[in-house]
Amino acid sequence: MRTILVVGAGQSGLQLALGLLAEDYDVTLVNPDGPEEIRAGRVTSTQCLFGPALRRERRHGLSLWEDRAPQIRGVGLRVAPREGDAPGPSWLGRLEEPARSVDQRLKLSAWLDLFVRGGGRLIRHRVRPAELPGLAAEYELVVVAAGRGGLAEVFPRNTARSRYDAPQRSLALVYASGADPHPDGPALSRTAVPGAGEVFSLPVLSLNGPCDALMVEAVPRGPLDDPLPATAHAGDVLDRVLRVVRRHAPWEYERFAGARPADPMAALTGGYAPAVREPVARPGGGAPVLGMADTVVANDPITAQGANMASLAADVYRRAIVDHGTRPFDEHFMRGAFAEYWRRARQVTAWSRVMLSGPPHVWELYRLAARHQGTADRFANSFADPTGLIEWFLHPERALEYIDGLSRPAPVGGRSR
Numbered sequence: 001m002r003t004i005l006v007v008g009a010g011q012s013g014l015q016l017a018l019g020l021l022a023e024d025y026d027v028t029l030v031n032p033d034g035p036e037e038i039r040a041g042r043v044t045s046t047q048c049l050f051g052p053a054l055r056r057e058r059r060h061g062l063s064l065w066e067d068r069a070p071q072i073r074g075v076g077l078r079v080a081p082r083e084g085d086a087p088g089p090s091w092l093g094r095l096e097e098p099a100r101s102v103d104q105r106l107k108l109s110a111w112l113d114l115f116v117r118g119g120g121r122l123i124r125h126r127v128r129p130a131e132l133p134g135l136a137a138e139y140e141l142v143v144v145a146a147g148r149g150g151l152a153e154v155f156p157r158n159t160a161r162s163r164y165d166a167p168q169r170s171l172a173l174v175y176a177s178g179a180d181p182h183p184d185g186p187a188l189s190r191t192a193v194p195g196a197g198e199v200f201s202l203p204v205l206s207l208n209g210p211c212d213a214l215m216v217e218a219v220p221r222g223p224l225d226d227p228l229p230a231t232a233h234a235g236d237v238l239d240r241v242l243r244v245v246r247r248h249a250p251w252e253y254e255r256f257a258g259a260r261p262a263d264p265m266a267a268l269t270g271g272y273a274p275a276v277r278e279p280v281a282r283p284g285g286g287a288p289v290l291g292m293a294d295t296v297v298a299n300d301p302i303t304a305q306g307a308n309m310a311s312l313a314a315d316v317y318r319r320a321i322v323d324h325g326t327r328p329f330d331e332h333f334m335r336g337a338f339a340e341y342w343r344r345a346r347q348v349t350a351w352s353r354v355m356l357s358g359p360p361h362v363w364e365l366y367r368l369a370a371r372h373q374g375t376a377d378r379f380a381n382s383f384a385d386p387t388g389l390i391e392w393f394l395h396p397e398r399a400l401e402y403i404d405g406l407s408r409p410a411p412v413g414g415r416s417r
């Protein structure tokens with residue numbers, strides 16, 4: 001049996017570890033926390049997963065909350081007007097397949113239980129960079145899926161692919177019970193406040209049942225930025241978020257004004273600089289280790305893609321490992337596995353950059369979507385498959401061509417798109 005070590009029990013690490021266990025690999029998982037600590041910890045994400053990631057989980061018997069997690073049927077956008085201006089565009093794109101968000105505390109603790117019950121070896125430990133050479137010599141393959149934390153720094157930053165050296169948004173997230181439903185049905189709803197950031201809301205299945213997440217993504221030091229320490233109580237985070245939302249997204253304030261935190265740990269604040277790193281590191285000059293998901297490609301949550309990409313990364317790496325048979329997991333293999341992932345991940349990185357900077361053509365597309373349902377639907381379904389965005393959304397020239405194409409009268413006898 002080939003021996004594989006996975007460092008980190010997040011979306012990608014656990015999905016890969018469980019997938020390899022099912023293929024009869026000898027899998028060891030190292031993570032500081034066990035299932036109880038994960039459940040008792042802070043929320044980590046809004047973790048909205050779209051069709052392809054959910055299908056992957058179903059295929060591998062990992063979709064354990066299908067009947068309880070609220071279905072998210074659309075992606076909505078509302079542009080907040082500047083003070084004194086008329087209401088900005090507002091629309092809801094319909095998802096072809098429903099999305100779902102299951103609190104990672106609930107999901108990852110249950111997956112970790114599954115892993116141990118299935119015969120996987122769990123080591124409770126926080127790996128230090130200095131330990132990696134020893135581990136790389138001991139196991140046939142070491143995959144580092146430790147998220148954006150300190151271990152990621154073992155992988156050199158790819159300066160050509162990383163545009164930022166500071167966080168582009170300050171994040172404040174809280175899960176709340178007792179919010180009113182979204183007026184257009186269950187949706188991932190985004191309010192864009194030009195120049196200042198975004199407000200997101202979505203239904204989540206959390207520890208105590210369904211609730212709603214409310215998140216502010218503030219341009220640092222801008223009008224939405226009202227920072228709190230990472231240790232702030234969920235009640236304080238909710239109060240602070242509501243204060244911001246009341247002023248800048250009053251429609252969300254109306255929904256959440258009577259809500260309370262879903263549990264004492266249901267809040268998260270902070271921020272991080274998006275980064276793309278080299279996929280392979282040779283700590284201490286020894287055998288190579290392979291980085292996965294956020295460890296090597298961390299985008300801002302503005303496009304709600306990190307967990308979806310973590311799911312993709314785990315799938316791509318699992319297949320690469322299995323297809324590699326009994327050959328050694330050398331650097332060539334590792335770079336090949338990452339290249340397959342990067343083919344798609346690069347589009348998400350490009351999309352995140354465009355969403356963070358909000359160039360004029362994006363606002364033009366938002367205005368178009370308010371009067372053309374096909375555009376709203378196309379935007380919504382890009383969250384499930386962002387690869388087509390390159391054709392109409394990412395570049396100003398293509399976007400303007402797309403807009404022109406829709407505003408041209410249809411040829412006689414033809415149909416408008």
Ligand SMILES: Cc1cc2nc3c(=O)[nH]c(=O)nc-3n(C[C@H](O)[C@H](O)[C@H](O)COP(=O)(O)OP(=O)(O)OC[C@H]3O[C@@H](n4cnc5c(N)ncnc54)[C@H](O)[C@@H]3O)c2cc1C
Nearest residue numbers: 008010012045046047048127146147293294305306307308
């Ligand atoms: C506020 C917010 C909202 C988000 N919303 C969405 C969304 O709606 N949709 C979406 O797709 N994505 C979203 N994301 C992104 C998504 O949550 C992450 O991209 C995804 O969870 C990354 O998975 P991962 O497996 O790479 O790492 P993680 O899930 O971060 O897991 C890393 C694991 O490694 C462990 N670890 C860390 N260091 C060590 C060490 N030294 N030794 C051993 N173990 C270690 C950690 O304890 C953890 O268990 C959001 C992120 C944030 C911050």
